[in-house]
Amino acid sequence: MEKIVKDSLHKIYFPYKERSNINVILQQDTDTGSGELTCYDVAPGIQITYNNLKMDSCYRPLIPQQDFLQIDHCLEGCYEFEQEKGNVSFLGEGDLSVSSLCKGKQLFVGSRIPLKKYRGITVLLEIEEAQKTLDTGFQQGDICLKQIRDTLCADGRSLLIKSKHEIDHIFSELYRVDERIRLPYFWIKVIELLLFLSLLDASYVKKPKQFSEDVSKGTQQAYQYIIENPFSKMTISQLAEMVHVAESSMKRCFTSIAGNSIGTFMKIKRMEAAAELLVSEPQLSICEVAETAGYENQSKFSAAFKSVMGVTPFAYRCKSW
Known part of the structure; x- marks a missing residue:
């Protein structure tokens, strides 16, 4: 610009x-x-x-x-x-x-x-x-x-x-x-x-946060990994290790790039992917979708889903039919 x-x-x-x-x-x-x-x-x-x-x-x-x-x-x-x-x-x-x-x-x-x-x-x-x-x-x-x-x-x-x-x-x-x-x-x-x-x-006057090129590139790799693997069970620490960036640096840089913390971003992408499954795979029960998204407890999945999508998984599926 x-x-x-x-x-x-x-x-x-x-x-x-x-x-x-x-x-x-x-x-x-x-x-x-x-x-x-x-x-x-x-x-x-x-x-x-x-x-x-x-x-x-x-x-x-x-x-x-x-x-x-x-x-x-x-x-x-x-x-x-x-x-x-x-x-x-x-x-x-x-x-x-x-x-x-x-x-x-x-x-x-x-x-x-x-x-x-x-x-x-x-x-x-x-x-x-x-x-x-x-x-x-x-x-x-x-x-x-x-x-x-x-x-x-x-x-x-x-x-x-x-x-x-x-x-x-x-x-x-x-x-x-x-x-x-x-x-x-x-x-x-x-x-x-x-x-x-x-x-x-x-x-x-606040100087914009600065990051090294390595931190920037590594964080962008982490971002892309989350996009492509929304149901991954990889922790934030493991993700930082995978992209060879210190966890604290990756967290700060990720917020600057995505506008959300990495934890919030992972939750959003996981729920968006779950929403797609609810519609594209009607044979799967809500419990099965919850398990795919990494939730053993369906009620916790429903609460997390509603916090992101605004409605329960059941209501989302019914609305999409």
Whole structure:
């Protein structure tokens, strides 16, 4: 999601697909999947992009020619950033990051999409031009982009905010805005977002958690193993040993990638697989499905199933018939 505004942005990641007087749609198909960015020029120096990526990576080296403030919100999936020393950080579901892209400097040396799924929004501001727009279009707000950048992104740091009410409120409405009022509504939401950020001080600055490349890759292997083997009886400790990662490191990294603890994620995938069995194998009793899922006690299985799926196994099966 390393971008620069105007036409130069539209040529970095994807070749043109379509352009109208409102937006630019950029698309690319690769061996690892496909991705689409829908970019809206909200006002001079201000752009909003909807990211819908289903691929391993869309990284392109970028050294910006102006100073930018980049704000990213993740709705679904996960985005991995690689820094110069080989450490990686993650933007997960509900997270907001604020980064400074400085003229002539490369912020990231690589990026990946670990789950091959990322949906989110990027608000990109070319600081000099966007400031002129704010000064003429919203003088009463007294918003200073350089002050926001210097407060939240000093010394190359990034602000990372985990999902919270103020952020969720701002972005949830952006994901479902009626297209008939989209552009003027974008302007209102950008102002709301910048006003919120202008209230934050240095105490809010939190450097995203960093993980070594080995920890990141090993944790992603563990993630894939759970997906492919939802009924596995392997413990978390055994899983960490299998992927050659310290258990504590794997747990922290897994939460950053998946948005849930590894234990919760294993339970969810086990119940989802059990739900598929209830429908696809009607000859199996609920007790047999419970045993397949690793539960000797049917009542405990039913309680776990309901906590994930919202209904009992029996109700789920009846509803699906």
